[in-house]
Amino acid sequence: MAYMSVSKPSNLKLRSYAKLSRDSIPSSLQSLNFFCSPASSDTSLPTPLSPADPVPSPDAEERISPSQTEDNQRVRGGKQRNPEKIEDIISRMMDSRPWTTRLQNSIRELVPQFDHSLVYNVLHAARNAEQALQFFRWVERSALIRHDKESHCKIIEILGRASKLNHARLILFDMPSKGLEWDEDMFVMLIESYGNAGIVQESVKIFNKMTELGVDRTIKSYNILFKVIMRRGRYMMAKRYFNKMVNEGLVPSLHTYNLMIWGCFLSLKVGTANRFYEEMKTKGMSPDAVTYNTMINGYNRVNKMEDAEKVFVEMKGRNIAPNVISYTTMIKGYVAVGRTDDALGLVEEMKSFGIKPNAITYSTLLPGLCDADKMPEAHMVLKEMVAKYISPNDNSIFTRLMSGQCKAGNMDAAMDVLKAMIRLSIPTEAGHYGTLIENFCKIGDYDRAVKLLDKVVEKEIILRPQSTFHMESTAYNPIISYLCNNNQTVKAETFFRQLMKKGVKDPIAFNNLIRGHSAEGAPDSAFDILKIMIRQDVPSEETTYKLLIDSYLKKGEPADAKTALDGMIEQGHVPDSNVYRSVMSSLFEDGRVQTASRVMKTMVEKEIKENTDMIEKILEALLMRGHVEEAIGRIDLVLQTGYKPDIENLLSVLCEKGKTIAALKLLDFALERDCKIDISSYDRVLTALLEAGKTLNAFSLLCKITEKGGVADQGSCDGLIRRLNEEGNTYQADVLTRILKGKDKASTGSKKGTKQMFTA
Structure with missing residues (x-):
């Protein structure tokens, strides 16, 4: 029994499902003739299964390929003999x-009168099961x-293939109400459809219900039941139904x-399989190629290659020529147990x-x-496949193959794989190129x-959406590193x-790109990469930041270098004194005090605590530019760390430059x-203030000095008093005079004499 794949002619008479032609078997299922029996009195529904576990099925008739059908519909000159069929129009x-x-209504207008042939052909041409069911x-x-x-x-067949099993079941059981009789083939289809869906129970x-419904069960029904339940490993149930049969x-x-x-x-019950094999022979049935292929494949499953070899020899002894399935099954067994030399020998034998x-x-x-490193x-096998245009x-x-050739050091052979x-028109993916790139590096x-x-x-x-084999870091990191080290960072x-x-x-690739751009004098490009790293929480390296800062400094962009330095600190890195010095020096020289x-x-x-000379320069520049409060704040911060800046020198410079x-x-x-x-230093400041005509500021300073217990030069004091009187500030002059007289009395009798240094 098979699925029909050609349209039903208009004069097609009622036929049973069992007599549908074999041309309906899809090409994908024809490869499952891995274990095929010659034509027998009973036939079985073909089921799409994995090639690894093929199910024995009869194969007696010639299959008609779709191309042959199309050729028969063509006429000389290459033109179609008939226009588009009505069922194809409805399907579209x-x-x-x-x-x-x-x-x-559109379909009704297109087809005023329906007949059974048209309905059948529309169902057959439907693009999916839902369309077919709606039309039905x-x-x-x-x-x-x-x-x-x-x-x-036909509709039961379509619904079964689409796993719409409840619909198929209802349609089947509703047939008597329409005056239609059942036959065994319909139940066989439903049994197999449930089995394909994994619903063995x-x-x-349904198999048991056939008797209740008065549908005769033949060997065909039993065979499809055995296939369904054996596929699920229920060999004990299969044995019971075998005895019942x-x-x-x-x-x-x-x-x-x-x-x-x-x-x-399939259930690894080797002894039971052997008993069925012997029982078959005792009943006078000669094993065919399917039987031997099944036995060989079964022994391969349990790694009993000696038994498989015996069956293979027995097959030849009975004058049953091994086919490509037989040889391939034996090769599979040899490969599984590591006997690759024997597998190669069988390949040569079959050729x-x-x-x-x-x-x-x-x-x-x-x-x-x-696996055997051969x-x-x-x-050589690959070259043979390419010559015959055979794809695995x-x-x-x-x-x-590619990894093996690379491991063996034969890179030319690895390139031949690509x-x-x-x-062979097989899509190449990033992982294949990655394997080669990694090993070339x-x-x-x-x-x-x-x-x-x-x-x-x-x-x-890399961007192909269908790709599943991606490039590993062991491939792209070495080549990125090479390009970045050889002026090809772009x-x-x-x-x-x-x-x-x-x-x-x-992170390795990110850091290499930053190093490469920095070394090539493109710090902006490096900084763009750095921004991506920060945005995506990719960890950075301290040396990467150092190279970026150095690149900005070499390019004469100290402000950007400072930005990079800030980012370096934000990422938890600790710059050393040299990094700070280089950035401060560049900023200072650029006038960015x-x-x-x-x-x-x-x-x-x-x-x-290094770079004290730069600290002195920056403090002096701040004071000279009038950023006094900022400079004093920096001096206060420096004092807290234990470093004492040269304030006297700063005072001297300021006085010389008139920054009183x-x-x-x-x-x-x-x-x-x-x-x-x-x-x-005090005298120098007082003198500068007096010279600048800022007598009141000088008076205020002198008062603070005396309040702190300090002593200033008498000449400076006398000069300040005189200037105050001249400017009309007699009150301040009188106050200063009394303060100085009080200081003189307090200092009378002192053994130390006049102080030359005081602490303010």
Whole structure:
């Protein structure tokens, strides 16, 4: 029994499901003729299963390919003989529009009169099961036609394939109410559909219900039940139904025994499988190629290659020629136990008999060769596949081949693997290029690695949405490092930005890019990368910041260097004294004294006690530029750390430059902090104030000095008194005179005499 895949002709008579042609089997299922029996009295529904665990199925008739069908519909000149079929038009309408009353009316206008052939063909041409079900119900409810048995069979088949099992079950059980009789094939379809969906208990219930409903069960029903329950490993249940079948007088066919042997091996019940095998022979049934292939595959499952070899020899002894399935199964077994030399020998043997290895054969052999480190042999097998244009079933084989050749040090052979993928139209992914790039970098062949990288970037292979094999950090970090160290950081960044779009946040790559841009004199580009790192919480390195700061300084951009320094500190790094000095010096030379002052403040707060000469320069510049309050604040901060700036020198410079107010404020600060100041410094400030005509400021300063117990030069005092009287400030002159007389009396009889140094 098979699925129909061709349209129903208009004069098609009612046929049972069992007699549908074999041309309906999809090409994807034809590869499952891994274990096939010759034609027997019973047939079975083909089921799409994994090639790893094929189910024995009969295969007697020739299959008609779709291309042959199309060729038969063509006429000379290459033109279509007929216009588009009406069922195809209806199918396209249903696929492009929602199922509404408007669509139904459009179909009615297109087809005034429905017949069974048209309904069947529309169901067959429907793009999906939901469309077919809607159409099936509509034509019946609208009284356009009364479905026949064949239409029911078709919709049950469609719904079963789509796993719409409840709908299929209701339609099947509703047939008697429409005056239609059941047949065994409909139940067989439903049993298999439930089995394909993994609902074995429902398959069993429907099988048992067949008797209640008066539907005869033949060997065909039992075979499909065995296939369903054996696939789920329920070999004990299969044995019970096997005995029940025999008790009902049904004779097991060769296909039945093949199914039982297959299922027992699937459940690793080797002894039970052997008993079925011997029972089959005692009943006079000769094993066929499917039987032997099943036995060989079963022994491979349990790693009993000696038993598999015996069966293989027995097969040849009975003049049953092993086919490509037989050889491939044996090769699979040899590979599984590590006997790759025997596997290679079988390949040569099958070629000598004119049997061509297929994709499954190569897919089975190549992993074994890689595991056995037989890379030259694997390379030859790959070349043979490319020459025959045979692609393996599993594309991951190419990854193993490429890695194996790289491990063996044969990089040319590894490149041949990539070329083979392109030749066989297999999509290459970033991981394949990454494997080659990584190994080219390991051997120092960076030129070839860069050429591969150029292809990756140009074709945007990394950004392909269907990619599953991504490039590892062991591949992209070495090539990025090489590019950044060889003045090609822009290319490295272009490549890495594609990686970032795939979610890569590798700190090593980020830091290498910053180093590269910094070394090439492009600190702005480096800083852009740094911003991305900070935004994405990627950890940075201290040396990276140092290179960035140095790059800005070399470019003559100390303000940006200071910004980078601030970022360095924010990220938890501790700059050393040299970094602070270089930034402060550049800012100072650029005339950015206040910015340099802020850097100095940060340095002092971090308890770095070097660079005192820069501290003195910055303090002097602040005072000279009139930033007195800022300078005094910095002096106060420096004093707290234990460093004592040269205040007397600052006072001297300020007086020389005529910055008397700045000198006065600095001296006031020194008096408040009890700093040790030489009397000459006070005299110098007083003199500067007097020369500048600021007698009141001088008077105020002198009062503070005397209040602190200090002594000033008598000549300066007399001169100040005289100037005060001349300017009409007699009150201040009189106060100063009394203060000085009081000081003289207090100092009379003192053994120490006049103080030359005082503490204010």
